[in-house]
Amino acid sequence: MNKLWIIIKREYLSRVKKKSFFVMTILGPILMVLLIVLPVLLQKSTQKNYNIIVVDETQKTVIEGDTISFFAGKYKSNDVLTFQYSKSVEESQQLLKEGLCDGVLEIVSTSDNPPIKAFLFHGETEISLDATTEIKDQTKQIFKNSVLRVNYNMSEQDIKVVNDPKIGFYTKNIDTGEDSSSALKTVLGVILGFVIYFFIFLFGSQVMRSVGEEKSSRIIEVLASSVKSVYLLFGKIIATALLGLTQIALWIVLTFIILGGISLVEPNILQPKEQSTVQISERVVNVDAMDFTQEEPAFIQQAMQEIQSINFPLIISMFVVYFLLGYLLYGSLFGAVGALIDNDTDNSQFTLPVTVPLILAIICAPMVMSDPSGGVAFWLSIIPFTSPIIMLIRLPFGIPVWQLSVSIVLLILTIFLCVWIASKIYRMGILMYGKNFTWKEVIKWFKKK
Amino acid sequence: MENILEIKSVTKNYSSKKAIDNVSFDVPKGEVFGLLGPNGAGKTTLIRMINQITMPDEGEILFENEILSEKHIPFVGYLPEERGLYKKMKVGEVALYLAELKGLKGIEARQRLDAWFEKFEITEWWNKKVEELSKGMQQKVQFITTVLHNPRLLIFDEPFSGFDPLNANLLKQEILSLKENGATIIFSTHNMASVEEICDRIVLINSAHNILSGSVKEIKQRFKTNEYEMITTSSEIEHLITEGVILKSKKQGKDSQTISVLQIPQGKNAELLSSILKETEIISYKEILPTMNDIFIHTVKTNNK
Structure with missing residues (x-):
């Protein structure tokens, strides 16, 4: 055991001291932060704010002695669009020609009821699809509201109810008794599954490469004469697992430090976009009492509910458990493959059988996401070779305890089997030089005592 | 031991x-x-x-x-x-x-x-x-x-x-x-x-x-063949060789010396030497032992047959 410790120490230290580890550790969080921040930054910097003048002719319409404006003052300005109002089409078009605004929205009235004939958009330059869509959406909404109010005499309150019916849609998992709702959980599950996949591949192939290096540099002969050769394999696997945990921990810490630093410098950048966009333009006169920001808390509330229904301690602990178990399973197999491969030859015959189940799991991920408790999802999260990835995708949706237990127990049993097979292949493989193995030969080693 | x-x-x-x-x-x-x-x-x-x-x-x-x-x-x-x-x-x-x-x-x-x-x-x-x-x-x-x-x-x-x-x-x-x-x-x-x-x-x-x-x-x-190398001043030694001894080779060395390789059955050394010494001078006389190289090649070859 003392020798195993010496091996682990060297394997761990020599890897931590490598430049590539340093680079990965620093680059990882920077990439992660860039992934979060860059889209926001890009959007903010490239976004043009269009200045739109709304000419609402319906204002003149008189119904039951009231002057009612259907559209004037009802558009919401945001990052993309700023709305102003005018009564004269000619004046507005003049402003447009002078380049003082980007578009004029003319609402042509008629004496019919509802008194709208057409929406005309005048523009010098093409405005972006986003902006066009936004104008259309707002126009539809305002039109609907106005019709409801004017033609059906509905109160503000009633209109709000119709527009945003507070109907909760909850699903309850019969097995776990937990509430579940899917959007956020799907995202979380996919991230967890992919991270595990990535780590198993990254660290598993590190074991493989390191075994291969010892073999090709021939130091293995001296090592094997000093310690039991399986200690070398185990030491490598354990040290790489520790390295993985170190890297994950450093990434988390560094990401938070960088994100923290950025939000100190520019606090707004990490705010969700929706919150900053919903503002009622100050330029609008006669702002209606209708409060559009009402929708926002409802959304946030729902998200919060969703987040609260996720069992984070369970997910984090299972992430660590499945990462370690999955890594042990694949790491030992990768180690065995490392002992078989020869540097200069084509090794896909050996690496392929090990990587196929991993890739299969990722291919099946969309199927699992769309039906997290279906048959495919269930079996793939029980079968040891795919369970580390698939179970993590399913996990946010809640998994019955018995399924988790069966999956983990099977995984552990398979690890014992694989480690046994791997150490046997390893012991033979590391001492064989200068020939290409075939699987037939490898299987022969097992027939022998 | x-x-x-x-x-x-x-x-x-x-x-x-x-x-x-x-x-x-x-x-x-x-x-x-x-x-x-x-x-x-x-x-x-x-x-x-x-x-x-x-x-x-x-x-x-x-x-x-x-x-x-x-x-x-x-x-x-x-x-x-x-x-x-x-x-x-x-x-x-x-x-x-x-x-x-x-x-x-x-x-x-x-x-x-x-x-x-x-x-x-x-x-x-x-x-x-x-x-x-x-x-x-x-x-x-x-x-x-x-x-x-x-x-x-x-x-x-x-x-x-x-x-x-x-x-x-x-x-x-x-x-x-x-x-x-x-x-x-x-x-x-x-x-x-x-x-x-x-x-x-x-x-x-x-x-x-x-x-x-x-x-x-x-x-x-064990592998010795009872061969001896003898250096003499005269090259005329054939008629001096006693019974049972075989002259394997003979060549001219430097200073008109003659180097002969002789196979001598055990116990016949004294007889041969005294016979040769009658007519010529012996400068050196030593047993030829096989080198490990010879033994290696010989043994492996015989074993492979």
Whole structure:
């Protein structure tokens, strides 16, 4: 055991001291932060704010002695669009020609009821699809509201109810008794599954490469004469697992430090976009009492509910458990493959059988996401070779305890089997030089005592 | 004589082929023991079994009368033919690591390494990366790591390959001084000249079998052909040859001397010499013993027939 410790120490230290580890550790969080921040930054910097003048002719319409404006003052300005109002089409078009605004929205009235004939958009330059869509959406909404109010005499309150019916849609998992709702959980599950996949591949192939290096540099002969050769394999696997945990921990810490630093410098950048966009333009006169920001808390509330229904301690602990178990399973197999491969030859015959189940799991991920408790999802999260990835995708949706237990127990049993097979292949493989193995030969080693 | 190692009817199979088939021999303590054999004979397999890298399928290996086990690992030092160290590590760190794996404590390992590095005048290599050293330099480091833990049994597989004559000589002196200090050395090589020079005893393995073993002296006696080389002043010796003696060859040496090779049956020397001395002068007269090279070639060839 003392020798195993010496091996682990060297394997761990020599890897931590490598430049590539340093680079990965620093680059990882920077990439992660860039992934979060860059889209926001890009959007903010490239976004043009269009200045739109709304000419609402319906204002003149008189119904039951009231002057009612259907559209004037009802558009919401945001990052993309700023709305102003005018009564004269000619004046507005003049402003447009002078380049003082980007578009004029003319609402042509008629004496019919509802008194709208057409929406005309005048523009010098093409405005972006986003902006066009936004104008259309707002126009539809305002039109609907106005019709409801004017033609059906509905109160503000009633209109709000119709527009945003507070109907909760909850699903309850019969097995776990937990509430579940899917959007956020799907995202979380996919991230967890992919991270595990990535780590198993990254660290598993590190074991493989390191075994291969010892073999090709021939130091293995001296090592094997000093310690039991399986200690070398185990030491490598354990040290790489520790390295993985170190890297994950450093990434988390560094990401938070960088994100923290950025939000100190520019606090707004990490705010969700929706919150900053919903503002009622100050330029609008006669702002209606209708409060559009009402929708926002409802959304946030729902998200919060969703987040609260996720069992984070369970997910984090299972992430660590499945990462370690999955890594042990694949790491030992990768180690065995490392002992078989020869540097200069084509090794896909050996690496392929090990990587196929991993890739299969990722291919099946969309199927699992769309039906997290279906048959495919269930079996793939029980079968040891795919369970580390698939179970993590399913996990946010809640998994019955018995399924988790069966999956983990099977995984552990398979690890014992694989480690046994791997150490046997390893012991033979590391001492064989200068020939290409075939699987037939490898299987022969097992027939022998 | 006490044996440090006893190989008893050891057999090792690889896939379908027998790498070692029922081989037995003893390695006496304190000697330099030559492990000889053509390529692919099974020497490496045998060495790996002595190092416990692999286990015999049949038979057993005794180390100081005990069945070879993990506790003997610190008593054995092994310099494989194919040498290598971690290329990216510092020389000192690799040496320390290998020493610790052999069971040396960190501080002690460091002290001994310092002493050896000084002895070989390579102290400034300590912080260099292994890949910065030449092949010969790396081998020097590896030699140190092999002997650092003062093993009682040392196994050198082609130790001189890759060394220049100067360093090869340095190494030879080290090996001999290890022997003087009581270590037993198993020495595997194809260089028969160095076998004659330093080996006390040999075993010859061919196609997985032990085909010849014994002390170098005794083997040479066993293979001698009763041939003698005689240098005389006159070339006219044919008529002086006594009965039973065969003149194998005769050639002109320098200063009009004649070098003849004679096969003389045992006990006939005196008779022949007195006959020849009647007419000519004998400048030298010595027995021709076969070289290990001859014995190797002869034995392996006969065995392969």
